[in-house]
Amino acid sequence: GKVGKGGVVRDPELHREVIEEIWGFCLQRGLSPQGVVESPLLGPKGNREFFIYVLVPQDG
Structure with missing residues (x-):
């Protein structure tokens, strides 16, 4: 599998x-992703966390 032991993803490509x-999922649903930020903190098991900033259309 692509996920390491304990569910931790360490591969930057993954x-x-x-x-x-x-990002594509958001676009398909009419949302507008604006950017991605990597959290400076790791999850409890060492997982890398990311935040995706998404705008919802006013008419949607």
Whole structure:
């Protein structure tokens, strides 16, 4: 699998793939993703966390 022991993802390429999938998911639903920020803090098990800033259309 692509996920390490304990569910921790350490591969930066996999991080990128997942972010791109979520970005596309947002676009398909009429949302407007604006950017991605990597959290300076790791999750409890060492997982890298990301925040995606998404705008919702006023008419949506």
